[in-house]
Amino acid sequence: MWRRLTVQRYRTPYTERNAPGLEGALDIEMEVVSDYLHVGSGVYDVEILRPLDDIDKLVESALQGTVPDVSGYFSPATHEMNKYLGKVVIPGSTIKGLVRTRLELSIRESCYVVSRNSNTVSNTYKKIFRNPKPKYSDRFPERVCPVCDLLGNSGLASRVSFTDLVMAQGKTDFVNVNGQYYESAIKGSKFGGKVVYRSLKPVDLGMLLYGLGFRLKGNKLEGKVMLMGRFKFSDRRFGRVRFSLPAAKVEFVNALNEFMKKFNPFDYNEEW
Template sequence: MKVCSKEDGIESYLHVGSGLFTITLDKIKVKCDDLTKLISKISKEIARDASSFMRIKNLPTIPGSSVKGNIRSRIELSFIPKDGKIRCCFIRSSPPRREPKKGEHGWRHYRIWKESLQFDRKSCDYMREEKVCLVCNLFGTTGLQGLIFFDDFVGDFETKIIHLPHGEKIEVAPPGSRFIGEVTFANLKPEELGLLLFGMGLRNGRISKPVLFGKYKYRNDLPYNFGVVRYEIEKIELSKSLPELEGSTDEQVRRLVELALKSFDGELLDVDEVKILERL
Protein backbone atom coordinates (compact mmCIF):
# COMPACT_ATOMS: atom_id res chain seq x y z
CA MET A 1 0.00 0.00 0.00
CA LYS A 2 1.28 3.45 -0.91
CA VAL A 3 0.21 6.81 0.51
CA CYS A 4 -0.51 8.95 -2.54
CA SER A 5 2.03 11.59 -3.55
CA LYS A 6 2.27 14.23 -6.28
CA GLU A 7 3.00 11.61 -8.93
CA ASP A 8 -0.45 10.11 -8.19
CA GLY A 9 -2.16 13.43 -8.83
CA ILE A 10 -2.97 14.05 -5.17
CA GLU A 11 -0.61 14.48 -2.23
CA SER A 12 -1.86 12.93 0.99
CA TYR A 13 -0.88 12.03 4.54
CA LEU A 14 -2.10 8.99 6.48
CA HIS A 15 -2.85 8.58 10.17
CA VAL A 16 -3.68 5.23 11.74
CA GLY A 17 -3.95 5.90 15.44
CA SER A 18 -2.50 3.73 18.16
CA GLY A 19 -4.81 5.17 20.81
CA LEU A 20 -1.71 6.49 22.58
CA PHE A 21 -0.24 9.95 22.93
CA THR A 22 3.29 11.09 23.47
CA ILE A 23 3.49 13.33 26.51
CA THR A 24 5.89 15.74 28.11
CA LEU A 25 6.22 15.79 31.88
CA ASP A 26 7.84 18.60 33.81
CA LYS A 27 9.83 17.55 36.84
CA ILE A 28 7.79 17.97 39.98
CA LYS A 29 9.43 18.68 43.31
CA VAL A 30 6.84 18.09 45.96
CA LYS A 31 6.68 16.24 49.22
CA CYS A 32 3.23 14.80 49.63
CA ASP A 33 2.01 11.79 51.54
CA ASP A 34 -1.45 12.05 50.07
CA LEU A 35 -1.40 9.97 46.86
CA THR A 36 -4.55 11.62 45.53
CA LYS A 37 -3.02 15.07 45.84
CA LEU A 38 0.19 13.86 44.24
CA ILE A 39 -1.65 12.42 41.22
CA SER A 40 -3.62 15.64 40.87
CA LYS A 41 -0.41 17.64 40.95
CA ILE A 42 1.25 15.44 38.33
CA SER A 43 -1.76 15.55 36.00
CA LYS A 44 -1.55 19.32 35.84
CA GLU A 45 2.05 19.08 34.66
CA ILE A 46 1.34 16.64 31.85
CA ALA A 47 0.97 18.16 28.40
CA ARG A 48 -0.56 15.91 25.78
CA ASP A 49 1.63 16.08 22.72
CA ALA A 50 0.97 14.17 19.49
CA SER A 51 -1.47 11.37 18.69
CA SER A 52 0.86 8.47 17.86
CA PHE A 53 0.87 6.34 14.73
CA MET A 54 0.28 2.64 15.31
CA ARG A 55 3.59 0.79 15.70
CA ILE A 56 4.74 -2.81 16.06
CA LYS A 57 8.40 -3.39 16.96
CA ASN A 58 8.78 0.37 16.61
CA LEU A 59 7.83 0.33 12.92
CA PRO A 60 4.79 2.26 11.63
CA THR A 61 2.09 -0.34 11.08
CA ILE A 62 -1.42 -0.62 9.73
CA PRO A 63 -3.16 -3.51 11.54
CA GLY A 64 -4.43 -6.26 9.28
CA SER A 65 -7.87 -5.75 10.81
CA SER A 66 -7.87 -2.15 9.52
CA VAL A 67 -6.94 -3.25 6.00
CA LYS A 68 -9.62 -5.94 6.13
CA GLY A 69 -12.23 -3.47 7.34
CA ASN A 70 -11.37 -0.97 4.62
CA ILE A 71 -11.69 -3.51 1.82
CA ARG A 72 -14.74 -5.23 3.27
CA SER A 73 -16.57 -1.96 3.77
CA ARG A 74 -15.89 -0.89 0.19
CA ILE A 75 -17.27 -4.17 -1.13
CA GLU A 76 -20.38 -3.94 1.08
CA LEU A 77 -21.01 -0.38 -0.07
CA SER A 78 -20.53 -1.33 -3.72
CA PHE A 79 -23.33 -3.91 -3.78
CA ILE A 80 -26.84 -2.87 -4.75
CA PRO A 81 -29.97 -5.01 -5.21
CA LYS A 82 -30.72 -6.88 -8.41
CA ASP A 83 -34.18 -8.32 -9.04
CA GLY A 84 -35.14 -7.28 -5.51
CA LYS A 85 -32.29 -9.17 -3.82
CA ILE A 86 -28.89 -8.10 -2.54
CA ARG A 87 -25.94 -10.42 -2.01
CA CYS A 88 -24.49 -8.88 1.12
CA CYS A 89 -25.44 -7.35 4.43
CA PHE A 90 -23.80 -4.50 6.29
CA ILE A 91 -21.85 -6.07 9.15
CA ARG A 92 -23.03 -3.09 11.22
CA SER A 93 -26.48 -2.55 9.80
CA SER A 94 -28.96 0.19 10.50
CA PRO A 95 -32.16 1.26 8.77
CA PRO A 96 -31.81 3.73 5.90
CA ARG A 97 -31.75 7.23 7.29
CA ARG A 98 -32.42 10.65 5.88
CA GLU A 99 -29.61 12.26 3.96
CA PRO A 100 -27.51 14.32 6.40
CA LYS A 101 -27.45 18.00 5.64
CA LYS A 102 -24.17 19.49 4.49
CA GLY A 103 -21.99 19.97 7.55
CA GLU A 104 -23.72 17.28 9.62
CA HIS A 105 -21.80 14.23 10.79
CA GLY A 106 -21.37 11.68 8.00
CA TRP A 107 -22.71 13.85 5.18
CA ARG A 108 -19.71 13.31 2.87
CA HIS A 109 -19.76 9.52 3.36
CA TYR A 110 -23.49 9.52 2.59
CA ARG A 111 -23.07 11.61 -0.57
CA ILE A 112 -20.37 9.29 -1.88
CA TRP A 113 -22.29 6.06 -1.22
CA LYS A 114 -25.87 7.33 -1.39
CA GLU A 115 -27.00 4.82 -4.00
CA SER A 116 -26.22 1.84 -1.76
CA LEU A 117 -27.03 3.39 1.62
CA GLN A 118 -30.70 3.88 0.79
CA PHE A 119 -31.38 0.13 1.01
CA ASP A 120 -32.16 -1.62 4.28
CA ARG A 121 -29.90 -4.57 5.06
CA LYS A 122 -30.08 -6.85 8.05
CA SER A 123 -26.76 -8.06 9.47
CA CYS A 124 -26.09 -11.80 9.19
CA ASP A 125 -26.52 -13.82 12.39
CA TYR A 126 -24.59 -17.05 11.88
CA MET A 127 -25.00 -18.11 15.51
CA ARG A 128 -28.77 -18.14 15.11
CA GLU A 129 -29.38 -18.94 11.45
CA GLU A 130 -26.18 -20.78 10.41
CA LYS A 131 -26.17 -19.08 7.03
CA VAL A 132 -24.50 -15.90 5.88
CA CYS A 133 -24.22 -13.60 2.90
CA LEU A 134 -21.43 -13.67 0.34
CA VAL A 135 -19.29 -11.03 2.06
CA CYS A 136 -19.62 -12.55 5.55
CA ASN A 137 -18.63 -15.91 4.08
CA LEU A 138 -15.49 -14.36 2.57
CA PHE A 139 -14.46 -12.10 5.44
CA GLY A 140 -16.04 -13.86 8.41
CA THR A 141 -18.52 -12.86 11.07
CA THR A 142 -19.30 -13.78 14.67
CA GLY A 143 -18.87 -17.54 15.01
CA LEU A 144 -17.57 -18.03 11.47
CA GLN A 145 -14.01 -17.75 10.23
CA GLY A 146 -13.64 -16.17 6.82
CA LEU A 147 -11.68 -17.36 3.81
CA ILE A 148 -9.41 -14.30 3.54
CA PHE A 149 -6.68 -13.41 6.03
CA PHE A 150 -4.78 -10.14 6.40
CA ASP A 151 -1.32 -9.68 7.87
CA ASP A 152 -0.32 -6.36 9.38
CA PHE A 153 1.02 -3.91 6.80
CA VAL A 154 4.39 -2.60 7.99
CA GLY A 155 6.35 0.46 6.86
CA ASP A 156 10.02 1.36 7.16
CA PHE A 157 10.19 5.14 6.90
CA GLU A 158 10.37 8.24 9.06
CA THR A 159 7.01 9.48 10.27
CA LYS A 160 6.28 13.16 10.66
CA ILE A 161 4.47 15.27 13.24
CA ILE A 162 2.06 17.77 11.73
CA HIS A 163 -0.09 20.44 13.32
CA LEU A 164 -3.85 20.62 12.80
CA PRO A 165 -6.36 23.31 13.80
CA HIS A 166 -7.22 23.80 17.47
CA GLY A 167 -3.76 22.81 18.69
CA GLU A 168 -4.04 19.17 17.62
CA LYS A 169 -0.85 17.34 16.64
CA ILE A 170 -0.66 13.93 15.01
CA GLU A 171 2.01 11.54 13.83
CA VAL A 172 1.55 10.70 10.16
CA ALA A 173 2.94 8.70 7.28
CA PRO A 174 4.04 11.31 4.72
CA PRO A 175 3.21 11.23 1.00
CA GLY A 176 4.91 8.36 -0.83
CA SER A 177 5.17 6.15 2.27
CA ARG A 178 4.77 2.43 1.63
CA PHE A 179 3.42 -0.37 3.79
CA ILE A 180 4.03 -4.02 2.93
CA GLY A 181 1.76 -6.87 3.98
CA GLU A 182 0.39 -10.19 2.80
CA VAL A 183 -3.18 -11.25 2.11
CA THR A 184 -3.79 -14.99 2.01
CA PHE A 185 -6.92 -16.86 0.99
CA ALA A 186 -8.26 -20.38 0.78
CA ASN A 187 -10.93 -22.01 -1.39
CA LEU A 188 -11.90 -18.83 -3.19
CA LYS A 189 -13.61 -19.03 -6.55
CA PRO A 190 -11.88 -16.87 -9.19
CA GLU A 191 -14.74 -14.39 -9.20
CA GLU A 192 -14.53 -14.10 -5.40
CA LEU A 193 -10.83 -13.32 -5.62
CA GLY A 194 -11.71 -10.78 -8.28
CA LEU A 195 -14.21 -9.25 -5.87
CA LEU A 196 -11.46 -8.91 -3.26
CA LEU A 197 -9.29 -7.08 -5.79
CA PHE A 198 -12.27 -4.92 -6.78
CA GLY A 199 -12.63 -3.93 -3.12
CA MET A 200 -9.02 -2.74 -3.17
CA GLY A 201 -9.82 -0.40 -6.04
CA LEU A 202 -8.02 -2.55 -8.61
CA ARG A 203 -9.42 -2.64 -12.13
CA ASN A 204 -7.01 -2.96 -15.05
CA GLY A 205 -3.70 -3.84 -13.41
CA ARG A 206 -1.66 -4.31 -10.26
CA ILE A 207 -1.93 -0.69 -9.06
CA SER A 208 -5.32 0.51 -7.82
CA LYS A 209 -7.00 3.80 -8.37
CA PRO A 210 -6.73 6.15 -5.36
CA VAL A 211 -9.06 5.08 -2.54
CA LEU A 212 -9.83 6.42 0.94
CA PHE A 213 -8.36 4.93 4.09
CA GLY A 214 -7.94 5.83 7.75
CA LYS A 215 -8.76 8.78 9.96
CA TYR A 216 -9.47 12.35 8.81
CA LYS A 217 -10.22 11.26 5.23
CA TYR A 218 -13.48 13.20 5.12
CA ARG A 219 -12.34 16.42 6.82
CA ASN A 220 -11.97 19.48 4.61
CA ASP A 221 -10.97 22.00 7.27
CA LEU A 222 -7.38 20.78 7.26
CA PRO A 223 -4.35 22.23 5.46
CA TYR A 224 -3.49 18.76 4.10
CA ASN A 225 -5.20 15.91 2.27
CA PHE A 226 -5.62 12.80 4.38
CA GLY A 227 -6.23 9.12 3.79
CA VAL A 228 -5.73 8.77 0.03
CA VAL A 229 -3.83 5.57 -0.80
CA ARG A 230 -3.25 3.08 -3.58
CA TYR A 231 -3.15 -0.68 -3.15
CA GLU A 232 -0.33 -2.28 -5.13
CA ILE A 233 -0.09 -6.02 -5.81
CA GLU A 234 3.43 -7.44 -6.03
CA LYS A 235 2.31 -10.92 -7.07
CA ILE A 236 -0.64 -13.32 -6.93
CA GLU A 237 0.05 -16.99 -6.24
CA LEU A 238 -2.72 -19.22 -7.56
CA SER A 239 -3.36 -22.94 -7.70
CA LYS A 240 -1.81 -24.72 -10.68
CA SER A 241 -5.31 -25.95 -11.49
CA LEU A 242 -6.10 -22.49 -12.89
CA PRO A 243 -3.82 -22.25 -15.97
CA GLU A 244 -6.25 -19.83 -17.62
CA LEU A 245 -5.25 -17.25 -15.01
CA GLU A 246 -1.51 -17.51 -15.60
CA GLY A 247 0.32 -14.43 -16.85
CA SER A 248 1.75 -11.21 -15.52
CA THR A 249 0.32 -9.75 -12.33
CA ASP A 250 -1.35 -7.01 -14.37
CA GLU A 251 -3.01 -9.65 -16.57
CA GLN A 252 -4.10 -11.72 -13.57
CA VAL A 253 -5.70 -8.73 -11.87
CA ARG A 254 -7.49 -7.67 -15.02
CA ARG A 255 -8.90 -11.16 -15.70
CA LEU A 256 -9.98 -11.74 -12.11
CA VAL A 257 -11.74 -8.38 -11.83
CA GLU A 258 -13.45 -9.01 -15.18
CA LEU A 259 -14.71 -12.35 -13.84
CA ALA A 260 -16.11 -10.61 -10.77
CA LEU A 261 -17.84 -7.93 -12.83
CA LYS A 262 -19.33 -10.61 -15.08
CA SER A 263 -20.49 -12.79 -12.18
CA PHE A 264 -22.01 -9.86 -10.30
CA ASP A 265 -23.24 -7.99 -13.37
CA GLY A 266 -25.65 -5.21 -12.45
CA GLU A 267 -24.92 -5.61 -8.73
CA LEU A 268 -21.70 -3.62 -8.23
CA LEU A 269 -21.29 0.14 -8.18
CA ASP A 270 -17.94 1.37 -9.48
CA VAL A 271 -17.58 4.46 -7.30
CA ASP A 272 -14.59 6.79 -7.53
CA GLU A 273 -14.76 7.95 -3.92
CA VAL A 274 -11.73 10.26 -4.15
CA LYS A 275 -13.04 12.18 -7.16
CA ILE A 276 -16.50 12.53 -5.64
CA LEU A 277 -15.00 13.77 -2.37
CA GLU A 278 -12.97 16.39 -4.25
CA ARG A 279 -16.22 17.81 -5.67
CA LEU A 280 -18.04 18.02 -2.33
Protein backbone atom coordinates in the same frame (compact mmCIF):
# COMPACT_ATOMS: atom_id res chain seq x y z
CA MET B 1 -23.77 8.04 13.65
CA TRP B 2 -24.52 5.26 11.18
CA ARG B 3 -25.19 2.00 12.93
CA ARG B 4 -25.25 -1.53 11.63
CA LEU B 5 -28.47 -3.42 12.30
CA THR B 6 -29.13 -7.15 12.55
CA VAL B 7 -26.91 -9.08 10.16
CA GLN B 8 -28.75 -10.31 7.09
CA ARG B 9 -27.25 -13.05 4.93
CA TYR B 10 -28.02 -13.90 1.34
CA ARG B 11 -27.07 -15.74 -1.82
CA THR B 12 -24.17 -18.22 -1.37
CA PRO B 13 -25.07 -21.75 -0.20
CA TYR B 14 -23.37 -22.29 3.15
CA THR B 15 -22.42 -25.89 2.27
CA GLU B 16 -20.18 -24.72 -0.60
CA ARG B 17 -17.81 -22.66 1.55
CA ASN B 18 -15.28 -25.43 2.22
CA ALA B 19 -15.14 -26.81 -1.30
CA PRO B 20 -11.62 -27.03 -2.77
CA GLY B 21 -10.59 -23.87 -4.57
CA LEU B 22 -7.88 -21.31 -5.09
CA GLU B 23 -5.27 -20.96 -2.36
CA GLY B 24 -2.40 -18.54 -2.19
CA ALA B 25 -1.20 -15.13 -1.05
CA LEU B 26 -1.25 -11.68 -2.59
CA ASP B 27 1.81 -9.54 -1.99
CA ILE B 28 0.37 -6.06 -1.71
CA GLU B 29 1.91 -2.63 -1.45
CA MET B 30 0.15 0.45 -0.14
CA GLU B 31 1.34 3.97 -0.92
CA VAL B 32 0.31 7.16 0.88
CA VAL B 33 -0.81 9.57 -1.83
CA SER B 34 -2.14 12.36 0.40
CA ASP B 35 0.15 14.62 2.42
CA TYR B 36 -0.35 12.50 5.53
CA LEU B 37 -1.86 9.26 6.83
CA HIS B 38 -2.66 8.71 10.51
CA VAL B 39 -3.93 5.33 11.68
CA GLY B 40 -3.95 5.61 15.44
CA SER B 41 -2.66 3.07 17.92
CA GLY B 42 -4.74 4.44 20.78
CA VAL B 43 -1.51 5.47 22.52
CA TYR B 44 -0.88 9.13 23.22
CA ASP B 45 1.69 11.00 25.26
CA VAL B 46 1.61 14.21 27.30
CA GLU B 47 4.85 15.64 28.68
CA ILE B 48 5.02 17.46 32.02
CA LEU B 49 6.78 20.74 31.27
CA ARG B 50 7.26 22.00 34.85
CA PRO B 51 6.63 20.65 38.35
CA LEU B 52 3.25 21.19 39.94
CA ASP B 53 4.73 22.80 43.05
CA ASP B 54 1.56 24.69 43.82
CA ILE B 55 -0.76 21.71 43.32
CA ASP B 56 -2.61 22.43 46.58
CA LYS B 57 -3.53 25.93 45.37
CA LEU B 58 -4.73 24.54 42.04
CA VAL B 59 -6.93 21.95 43.78
CA GLU B 60 -8.34 24.56 46.18
CA SER B 61 -9.12 26.86 43.27
CA ALA B 62 -10.92 24.07 41.46
CA LEU B 63 -12.96 23.19 44.57
CA GLN B 64 -14.07 26.81 44.80
CA GLY B 65 -15.41 26.66 41.27
CA THR B 66 -12.58 28.46 39.51
CA VAL B 67 -11.05 26.39 36.76
CA PRO B 68 -7.28 26.84 36.97
CA ASP B 69 -5.19 27.30 33.83
CA VAL B 70 -2.78 24.37 33.73
CA SER B 71 -1.89 24.62 30.04
CA GLY B 72 1.59 25.80 30.89
CA TYR B 73 2.29 22.63 32.85
CA PHE B 74 1.70 20.10 30.06
CA SER B 75 2.67 19.72 26.44
CA PRO B 76 0.01 19.16 23.75
CA ALA B 77 -1.08 15.53 23.37
CA THR B 78 0.80 13.51 20.76
CA HIS B 79 -0.97 10.53 19.18
CA GLU B 80 1.20 7.68 17.95
CA MET B 81 0.86 5.16 15.13
CA ASN B 82 1.25 1.42 15.65
CA LYS B 83 4.79 0.05 15.94
CA TYR B 84 6.24 -3.45 15.77
CA LEU B 85 9.95 -4.06 16.33
CA GLY B 86 10.55 -0.37 15.85
CA LYS B 87 8.74 -0.15 12.50
CA VAL B 88 5.49 1.67 11.76
CA VAL B 89 2.68 -0.73 10.81
CA ILE B 90 -0.93 -0.54 9.63
CA PRO B 91 -2.89 -3.33 11.38
CA GLY B 92 -4.28 -6.09 9.22
CA SER B 93 -7.65 -5.53 10.91
CA THR B 94 -7.69 -1.99 9.50
CA ILE B 95 -7.10 -3.28 5.97
CA LYS B 96 -9.76 -5.96 6.37
CA GLY B 97 -12.24 -3.39 7.65
CA LEU B 98 -11.57 -1.16 4.66
CA VAL B 99 -12.09 -4.05 2.24
CA ARG B 100 -15.29 -5.22 3.95
CA THR B 101 -16.82 -1.75 4.03
CA ARG B 102 -16.12 -1.08 0.35
CA LEU B 103 -17.57 -4.44 -0.68
CA GLU B 104 -20.66 -4.03 1.49
CA LEU B 105 -21.28 -0.62 -0.04
CA SER B 106 -20.62 -1.85 -3.58
CA ILE B 107 -22.51 -5.15 -3.77
CA ARG B 108 -26.29 -4.85 -3.90
CA GLU B 109 -26.88 -8.21 -2.24
CA SER B 110 -24.56 -7.68 0.71
CA CYS B 111 -25.86 -7.54 4.29
CA TYR B 112 -24.74 -3.97 4.94
CA VAL B 113 -27.92 -2.50 6.42
CA VAL B 114 -27.76 0.88 8.15
CA SER B 115 -30.13 3.27 9.82
CA ARG B 116 -30.46 6.61 8.04
CA ASN B 117 -32.19 8.35 10.94
CA SER B 118 -29.01 9.98 12.26
CA ASN B 119 -27.89 13.42 11.14
CA THR B 120 -24.41 13.19 12.69
CA VAL B 121 -22.70 11.41 9.79
CA SER B 122 -20.02 13.35 7.92
CA ASN B 123 -21.44 15.21 4.95
CA THR B 124 -18.34 14.20 3.01
CA TYR B 125 -19.08 10.53 3.73
CA LYS B 126 -22.67 10.90 2.57
CA LYS B 127 -21.58 12.74 -0.57
CA ILE B 128 -19.11 9.99 -1.54
CA PHE B 129 -21.00 6.82 -0.59
CA ARG B 130 -24.46 7.39 -1.99
CA ASN B 131 -25.76 3.84 -2.23
CA PRO B 132 -29.37 2.72 -2.76
CA LYS B 133 -30.68 0.42 -0.04
CA PRO B 134 -29.32 -3.08 -0.80
CA LYS B 135 -31.48 -6.15 -1.13
CA TYR B 136 -31.19 -8.68 1.67
CA SER B 137 -32.72 -11.87 3.02
CA ASP B 138 -32.29 -13.55 6.38
CA ARG B 139 -31.87 -17.17 5.30
CA PHE B 140 -28.76 -18.27 7.25
CA PRO B 141 -27.45 -20.99 7.36
CA GLU B 142 -28.87 -22.11 4.00
CA ARG B 143 -27.57 -18.98 2.32
CA VAL B 144 -24.97 -16.38 3.24
CA CYS B 145 -24.18 -12.86 2.04
CA PRO B 146 -21.31 -12.89 -0.51
CA VAL B 147 -19.20 -10.50 1.57
CA CYS B 148 -19.68 -12.50 4.78
CA ASP B 149 -18.97 -15.65 2.79
CA LEU B 150 -15.58 -14.23 1.83
CA LEU B 151 -14.59 -12.30 4.96
CA GLY B 152 -16.55 -14.09 7.67
CA ASN B 153 -18.88 -12.86 10.37
CA SER B 154 -20.07 -13.94 13.79
CA GLY B 155 -19.99 -17.74 13.74
CA LEU B 156 -18.59 -17.80 10.21
CA ALA B 157 -14.85 -18.14 9.56
CA SER B 158 -13.12 -15.84 7.10
CA ARG B 159 -11.46 -17.36 4.07
CA VAL B 160 -9.07 -14.41 3.84
CA SER B 161 -6.40 -13.24 6.29
CA PHE B 162 -4.60 -9.90 6.24
CA THR B 163 -1.14 -9.41 7.70
CA ASP B 164 -0.09 -6.07 9.15
CA LEU B 165 1.37 -3.73 6.54
CA VAL B 166 4.92 -2.72 7.51
CA MET B 167 6.48 0.57 6.42
CA ALA B 168 9.16 -0.28 3.86
CA GLN B 169 9.88 3.23 2.62
CA GLY B 170 9.24 6.74 3.92
CA LYS B 171 8.98 8.31 7.35
CA THR B 172 6.57 9.84 9.83
CA ASP B 173 6.12 13.33 11.15
CA PHE B 174 3.96 14.86 13.89
CA VAL B 175 1.21 17.03 12.42
CA ASN B 176 -0.68 19.67 14.38
CA VAL B 177 -4.45 19.24 14.12
CA ASN B 178 -6.51 21.46 16.42
CA GLY B 179 -3.69 21.82 18.93
CA GLN B 180 -2.84 18.12 19.18
CA TYR B 181 -0.08 16.30 17.34
CA TYR B 182 -0.66 13.16 15.27
CA GLU B 183 2.17 10.92 14.13
CA SER B 184 1.55 10.48 10.41
CA ALA B 185 3.18 8.71 7.49
CA ILE B 186 4.08 11.36 4.93
CA LYS B 187 3.28 11.39 1.23
CA GLY B 188 5.14 8.72 -0.75
CA SER B 189 5.56 6.36 2.20
CA LYS B 190 5.04 2.72 1.25
CA PHE B 191 3.85 -0.25 3.28
CA GLY B 192 4.03 -3.93 2.35
CA GLY B 193 2.21 -7.05 3.48
CA LYS B 194 0.25 -10.12 2.40
CA VAL B 195 -3.34 -11.22 1.94
CA VAL B 196 -3.65 -15.00 2.38
CA TYR B 197 -6.68 -16.76 0.93
CA ARG B 198 -8.07 -20.30 0.67
CA SER B 199 -10.97 -22.17 -0.95
CA LEU B 200 -11.82 -19.33 -3.31
CA LYS B 201 -13.50 -19.41 -6.66
CA PRO B 202 -12.14 -17.00 -9.29
CA VAL B 203 -15.13 -14.70 -8.70
CA ASP B 204 -14.25 -14.59 -4.97
CA LEU B 205 -10.67 -13.63 -5.79
CA GLY B 206 -12.05 -10.91 -8.05
CA MET B 207 -14.22 -9.67 -5.17
CA LEU B 208 -11.16 -9.45 -2.93
CA LEU B 209 -9.25 -7.49 -5.56
CA TYR B 210 -12.20 -5.12 -6.02
CA GLY B 211 -12.37 -4.53 -2.26
CA LEU B 212 -8.69 -3.54 -2.33
CA GLY B 213 -9.51 -0.89 -4.90
CA PHE B 214 -8.30 -2.60 -8.08
CA ARG B 215 -10.09 -1.71 -11.29
CA LEU B 216 -9.70 -2.91 -14.87
CA LYS B 217 -7.79 -0.60 -17.18
CA GLY B 218 -7.76 -2.44 -20.49
CA ASN B 219 -6.12 -5.77 -19.72
CA LYS B 220 -4.33 -4.51 -16.60
CA LEU B 221 -5.20 -3.86 -12.96
CA GLU B 222 -4.88 -0.36 -11.57
CA GLY B 223 -5.42 0.70 -7.97
CA LYS B 224 -7.80 3.57 -7.22
CA VAL B 225 -7.44 6.12 -4.44
CA MET B 226 -9.14 4.96 -1.23
CA LEU B 227 -9.74 6.74 2.06
CA MET B 228 -8.30 5.39 5.30
CA GLY B 229 -7.47 6.51 8.82
CA ARG B 230 -8.13 9.60 10.92
CA PHE B 231 -9.43 12.86 9.40
CA LYS B 232 -10.14 11.25 6.01
CA PHE B 233 -13.52 12.97 5.76
CA SER B 234 -12.61 16.25 7.46
CA ASP B 235 -9.09 17.28 6.39
CA ARG B 236 -7.97 17.04 2.76
CA ARG B 237 -4.35 16.63 3.85
CA PHE B 238 -5.09 13.19 5.29
CA GLY B 239 -6.21 9.69 4.45
CA ARG B 240 -5.61 8.86 0.78
CA VAL B 241 -3.90 5.59 -0.11
CA ARG B 242 -3.52 3.38 -3.17
CA PHE B 243 -2.82 -0.36 -3.33
CA SER B 244 -0.69 -2.08 -5.96
CA LEU B 245 0.40 -5.63 -6.75
CA PRO B 246 4.15 -6.00 -7.34
CA ALA B 247 3.42 -9.25 -9.21
CA ALA B 248 0.09 -8.90 -11.03
CA LYS B 249 -1.00 -11.96 -13.02
CA VAL B 250 -3.34 -12.61 -15.92
CA GLU B 251 -5.57 -14.74 -13.69
CA PHE B 252 -6.11 -11.72 -11.44
CA VAL B 253 -7.43 -9.74 -14.39
CA ASN B 254 -9.72 -12.61 -15.35
CA ALA B 255 -10.95 -12.99 -11.77
CA LEU B 256 -11.78 -9.29 -11.42
CA ASN B 257 -13.52 -9.30 -14.79
CA GLU B 258 -15.65 -12.29 -13.70
CA PHE B 259 -16.61 -10.53 -10.47
CA MET B 260 -17.57 -7.35 -12.34
CA LYS B 261 -19.79 -9.27 -14.75
CA LYS B 262 -21.52 -11.26 -12.02
CA PHE B 263 -22.19 -8.51 -9.47
CA ASN B 264 -22.12 -5.26 -11.47
CA PRO B 265 -20.91 -3.45 -8.31
CA PHE B 266 -21.26 0.21 -7.44
CA ASP B 267 -18.09 2.30 -7.60
CA TYR B 268 -17.21 5.51 -5.78
CA ASN B 269 -14.85 8.41 -6.35
CA GLU B 270 -13.14 8.89 -2.99
CA GLU B 271 -10.98 11.83 -4.07
CA TRP B 272 -13.20 14.51 -2.56
